[in-house]
Amino acid sequence: MTSILAQHVHQLTRTHLATGPDGAPVERPSLLEQLRGAVKPDAGGGAAGSSDGARLPVDVGAVSLLQDIERSARAEHQELFETQHGTLEQVIQRFATVTHPEWVDYLARVTGEWATSIDRYLRPRKPRRRLHQPCPACGVKYHGEERTPTLTLNCWGEDEETLPPAEWDAACGACGAEWRGEEITWFVGALRCA
């Protein structure tokens, strides 16, 4: 069995399988390689280029994320192995050789945060949909001074594709009720009847 830490290290530093927009597995370059590809938007890749004509020569968001990860990775590595020798990939791969349980848990969490932040940066999700309908739990339709809809629905996956309903989640900002998985079927039904 592969540990969570080993999985994160693998995604960050090696070509790996990921779930594509249609749910089928796709082979992707390492997350670090994808992030480096985003640093220079004109060199291909990169999600966050400005669309209003004036393209920056480098994607500063990607540069800063890469620098943050490199800085923390080398700091952890220094603490563990008393050296910062090696490429960023080598440094992170060496984390997978750590055996002390507390360090393993800690590094699994940190590497997971890096993987998530790269993924969110490269593949931003659409914001949750606001539903202009009363909450099936508390009956409130709009709340707050701005009178914003209480109900929001997340139905977007990677690449802004709509997820299958079983992976949706809905929430009410007024009463805090949440619906996910099989509850979504009930939730959608309740809205239709309202």
Ligand SMILES: [Zn+2]
């Ligand atoms: Zn509610």
